Amino acid sequence: MIYEKAPAKINLTLDVLHKREDGYHEVEMVMTTIDLADRLAFEMIHDDRVEIASENRFVPNDKRNLAFQAATIMKEKYHIKKGVRIHLNKNIPVAAGLAGGSSDAAATIRGINRLFELKLSQNELLEVAAQIGSDVPFCVIGGTALAKGRGEQLKPLPSPPSCWIVLAKPDVGISTKDVYGQVKLDHIKHPNTSSVIEALENQDFLKMCANLSNVLEPITTNMHSKVEQIKSKMINANATGVLMSGSGPTVFSLVLKQAKAERIYNSLRGFCSEVYMVRMLG
Numbered sequence: 001m002i003y004e005k006a007p008a009k010i011n012l013t014l015d016v017l018h019k020r021e022d023g024y025h026e027v028e029m030v031m032t033t034i035d036l037a038d039r040l041a042f043e044m045i046h047d048d049r050v051e052i053a054s055e056n057r058f059v060p061n062d063k064r065n066l067a068f069q070a071a072t073i074m075k076e077k078y079h080i081k082k083g084v085r086i087h088l089n090k091n092i093p094v095a096a097g098l099a100g101g102s103s104d105a106a107a108t109i110r111g112i113n114r115l116f117e118l119k120l121s122q123n124e125l126l127e128v129a130a131q132i133g134s135d136v137p138f139c140v141i142g143g144t145a146l147a148k149g150r151g152e153q154l155k156p157l158p159s160p161p162s163c164w165i166v167l168a169k170p171d172v173g174i175s176t177k178d179v180y181g182q183v184k185l186d187h188i189k190h191p192n193t194s195s196v197i198e199a200l201e202n203q204d205f206l207k208m209c210a211n212l213s214n215v216l217e218p219i220t221t222n223m224h225s226k227v228e229q230i231k232s233k234m235i236n237a238n239a240t241g242v243l244m245s246g247s248g249p250t251v252f253s254l255v256l257k258q259a260k261a262e263r264i265y266n267s268l269r270g271f272c273s274e275v276y277m278v279r280m281l282g
């Protein structure tokens with residue numbers, strides 16, 4: 001049995017530069033991993049098929065599951081004749097803007113590489129990842145990175161200063177495709193990405209927090225007022241930095257002190273059913 005941890009990501013910045021001919025948007029974003037993770041176990045089976053089991057009722061146990069897709073592509077591409085049973089222990093909220101499904105797919109690519117001793121290079125793993133989704137390549141590498149292209153061109157960055165993250169996910173459904181579809185390129189207030197990179201290089205927590213920015217946030221907020229309400233609650237509870245992650249709807253806040261993180265956590269618990277308090281992994 002092989003085990004892999006699949007951490008969630010948050011976006012410290014998310015900028016959209018233009019719409020591409022292939023329908024995707026050219027992005028520039030700073031992403032980092034956090035200590036909120038799914039856990040996957042991989043076992044070889046003799047039947048030539050992929051099996052997936054998860055107790056989470058929001059996660060499909062068939063070919064719609066991104067981990068299933070990753071295993072199928074790996075099997076075909078590398079001519080693996082044996083099958084694999086994947087057990088998925090889901091902790092990351094689903095459809096949250098935290099790349100949970102993408103991280104499960106990435107963990108599956110890493111897990112199958114180890115289980116079948118394929119000894120693939122990082123570039124080979126990244127190639128499979130890009131076939132599954134825009135966030136999967138970042139999840140294969142993890143850490144902290146500047147992502148460009150549709151998300152697959154990655155440049156590693158220093159980890160953020162260690163801090164607490166409080167996340168709250170309102171109970172609303174988001175379609176990433178719909179959110180990108182509503183981007184109005186003339187009206188965007190672009191993030192100051194280079195300031196965030198400088199803040200990471202100098203381990204400057206306040207500068208990092210002051211420059212958190214996501215061009216998708218006003219779009220999702222416009223559709224779901226609860227996103228703005230969570231942001232206000234976090235700001236009122238004195239969070240140092242507050243931002244929606246990815247296409248949302250999860251909002252996160254960053255603070256240095258545990259006591260402050262606990263205050264923010266407690267102020268949101270009655271308001272939101274899914275609230276988490278974790279550390280940065282970066």
Ligand SMILES: C[C@@](CO)(OP(=O)(O)O)[C@H](O)COP(=O)(O)OP(=O)(O)OC[C@H]1O[C@@H](n2ccc(N)nc2=O)[C@H](O)[C@@H]1O
Pocket residue numbers: 011014023024025026027029096097098099102132133134135136149150151176177180245246247248
């Ligand atoms: C917004 C972000 C930010 O990290 O994350 P999430 O909110 O999903 O976590 C990502 O760009 C999401 O990546 P991911 O969820 O992998 O997207 P994909 O499956 O590749 O694409 C879903 C749909 O989003 C749109 N899309 C995605 C990425 C991109 N650069 N431009 C796009 O226009 C496309 O319409 C695509 O059909």
Ligand SMILES: Nc1ncnc2c1ncn2[C@@H]1O[C@H](COP(=O)(O)OP(=O)(O)O)[C@@H](O)[C@H]1O
Pocket residue numbers: 058059060064065066067093094095096097098099100101102104105176246248
């Ligand atoms: N392993 C998985 N975990 C979570 N969701 C998955 C998984 N595989 C497929 N999905 C589907 O992908 C969609 C997006 O889920 P997720 O990756 O959690 O969100 P996001 O892209 O917002 O970060 C969900 O609607 C879910 O049904």
